[in-house]
Amino acid sequence: MNKKETYIVQGFTCANCASQFERNVNELHNVEHAKVHFSSGKIDVEGSATIEQLEKAGAFEGLKIRKEAEGVPESRPFWKSKRNIPVMISAILVIIGWVLLFNIGEGHPFTVIIFLSAMVIGGYQLFIQGVKNLVRLQFDMKTLMTIAIIGAVLIGELGEGALVVILFAISEALERYSMDQARRSIRSLMTKVPKEAIVLGNDEEQKKPIAEVQIGEHLIIRPGEKIPLDGKVVKGTSAVNEAPITGESIPITKLKDDHVYAGTLNEEGVLEVVVMKLANDSTLAKIIHLVEDAQEERAPAQQFVDRFAKYYTPAIILLAFLVMTVPPLFFAAAWSEWVYLGLATLVVGCPCALVISTPVAIVTAIGNSAKNGVLIKGGMYLEQMGSVNAIAFDKTGTLTRGMPEVTDVIPTESMSKEELLRYGLAVERYSTHPIAEAIVRKTNQEGTTLLNWQVERSEAYTGKGMAVEINGAFVYIGSPNFVEESYPDLLNGYWLDKIDELQKQGKTVVLAGSEEKLFGVFALRDEVRKGTDGVLQKLRHYGVKEIAMLTGDQTYTAQAIGEKAGVTTVHSELLPEQKVNVIMTLKKQGFTPAMVGDGINDAPALAASDVGVAMGTVGTDVALETADIALMGDRLEKLPYLMGLSKKTMAVIKQNITFSLALKAFALLLVPLGMLTLWIAIFADIGATLLVTLNSMRLMKMKDQFEQKH
Structure with missing residues (x-):
């Protein structure tokens, strides 16, 4: 049976690249089956392929592979990534080239060398893939860019060709960095679970990796520790913060036979838990799979430009070829004139403005x-x-x-509100429970002080409440269940109705009192x-x-x-x-x-x-x-x-596409008249690029109108 291994893939930028990588891996002689998960940046491989073989299969995109078990590599700043260094070098060379162009001319050897160097350094991977696509008659954006750059070089427009290379390279580099950062999220989920568990066996405690813990083994979880595996409480009582699983802000009291979940936090008592699920089957593990599956179903929508390029690219190539050949072959026209017009058509077809129409607007908006x-x-x-x-x-x-606040302080007839708050401060001031902290915050807001009270012997009733001795008298603050169980005679019909009324308002209720009488009620709620x-x-x-x-x-x-x-x-x-x-x-x-x-x-x-x-x-x-x-x-x-901002950005993108295509259409209409010159072609392309850029810059002026009005 073939070994199945999952690998983390770094460097995906598009779903098409992921599909190509999957095909390349499946063609390896020692691979039975491979499946790429683009959204999560992983590949499952059945077979005996080495990392070197996998990276060779992804060399067209410069992919880096590592085993999933090795974990996620540290995130590196964009400017420190080795893969982005050629892009930055190319950008510097393009700037130098344009400076030289205006000073010593585009035909000067120094200018030519600089522009060609920029193209090679920043676009060699683009050219390789573009040529391969052209041979296979696969017309995507890389094919389109390759044809456009070659066309620009053929008619001597090296500056424009180099600029196209750098714009495309920077766009891909930023997209790749963004995708890699986003994918780290799914993998970071597992850090919420401890790597080891304390297993109880023969009355001795032993630390084990959670992957080795079996169903039926008993775990010890102390206060402040995260629960490592799903299980059931067999001994002990504690308040467990289940916010990572349920989103509930107030800890849940866990008693014998209650279920606990991996990744949740044991806040107070010691728990002995019998394991009910293995690490890979825990509730948190299921959440991880849900995240991965949901993201996998969400294939990125194809941009309009990419779809349009499938038709636009071959149409421009065909049109340029026809312009070059039909008049000389069938109408005895001068080859030099119509080859020139054909090359000018390629420049008009250069997708510079079209390519940046979407990313320039989006980057500006972001x-x-x-x-x-x-x-x-x-x-x-x-x-x-x-x-x-x-x-x-x-x-x-x-x-x-995200935190409960005291909404009601209701004293009994024999107690003032100020005195009830003073009891609240005395009982809860050293507790870290969210309810206790909310009550203490309320007393601080009211300026409550303890006067000369002597507070001693604090005692916590896990999941039920807190008690202290105040001037020698026993005083508690606890849940209604705690009071009903311990002092049932203190709650008459009036207070039971009042508690029910507050709970129906969505509030958490705690009661303050002594063994002899009730002092009053605190109601809390996480406010809007x-x-x-x-x-x-x-x-x-x-x-x-x-x-x-x-x-x-x-x-x-x-x-x-x-x-x-x-x-x-x-x-x-x-x-x-x-x-x-x-x-x-x-x-x-x-x-x-x-x-x-x-x-x-x-x-x-x-x-x-x-x-x-x-x-x-x-x-x-x-x-x-x-x-x-x-x-x-x-x-x-x-x-x-x-x-x-989103709606405004989409309007700008539509305007940009219209600008770029309209100018190109106008220039192409001059071809049958023999009036399309290189200067008009360049003007149409650069003019469209300038219009697109300036139009996109308007997005920088968009303000947060809601914030201004409020």
């Missing part, structure tokens, strides 16, 4: 967005954002602030971000018809938050794969959905949506990396700006 605090990972995401008409928001940390309603109204102005909220929270909380935020629909108690289902349902209903989230649990939905948008600074690394766009300042207000 530069503008970066200044406005929005990171866009590629042009296709910027383009797609303009057609989005449905947006799904994660709740915690996206529509809400300020200005969210205005953001959603602006999005509707840009054509968003469906605004959904997706959360792992319980229904009461979700409905309350959704109503306050102003979303169209609310989906609660969702696991990661169920969030993906909501996205897929929106697609089936005819929507073009975007997903906005900030957690690992959002990663599959971010990948499955047409555009994934991550909340930047509070977002987990995986959400930030998996998403196509990141709001770096954690500000939802940037979404309307992003949609406006």
